Amino acid sequence: xxxxxxxxxxxxxxxxxxxxxxxxxxxxxxxxxxxxxxxxxxxxxxxxxxxxxxxxxxxxxxxxxxxxxxxxxxxxxxxxxxxxxxxxxxxxxxxxxxxxxxxxxxxx
Numbered sequence: 001x002x003x004x005x006x007x008x009x010x011x012x013x014x015x016x017x018x019x020x021x022x023x024x025x026x027x028x029x030x031x032x033x034x035x036x037x038x039x040x041x042x043x044x045x046x047x048x049x050x051x052x053x054x055x056x057x058x059x060x061x062x063x064x065x066x067x068x069x070x071x072x073x074x075x076x077x078x079x080x081x082x083x084x085x086x087x088x089x090x091x092x093x094x095x096x097x098x099x100x101x102x103x104x105x106x107x108x
Contacts, residue, residue, distance in 0.1 A: 004075055006089040007062055009096045015062075022060040027074045028094070032066065036107045038097055040064060048074045052082050064090035064097075066107070 007015075015022060026033060026040035033042045043051045045065070055061055055078065063071040071089050078084040090096070098105040 004072055004089050005087070006068075006091045008091050009100050012062060012090060012097070013101050020060075022062060023056050025055055025061060025063045025074075026094075027063060027065050027070050036094060036098070036105050038064070038094060038102075038105075045070045045074050049077055049081060052078060052084075055084070057084060057086060059086065060088060061086055062088045062090055065093045067093040067095050069093075 012024075024038070024040035026037060026042050027045040027048055028042070029044050030042065040062075041054065043054060048055075061084075063075055065071040065074075068089055068091055071093065075084075075087045075089055078087060092099075094105070094107055098107045
């Protein structure tokens, strides 16, 4: 199985600032998404395989959760079952984003 590729929150911020064409997918639960989000497409981990048709294979996709664990699980499942090779895990998840990029973001 392919290794999990990743990006740091600083790399993600640079991609956003540069207008890079990529997809951001948030695999947290809706209640977490309501509290804090960074404009990703919400596809909770439990439904990621059923909703995989919403995740592009044509460009870079950054997957994130609270800390990076659930997004890693989602990436492994998509790679193993559906052959994705364009997925990147956001290191440290939204917690790292709040700590290093946007301290005003309230994450629980």
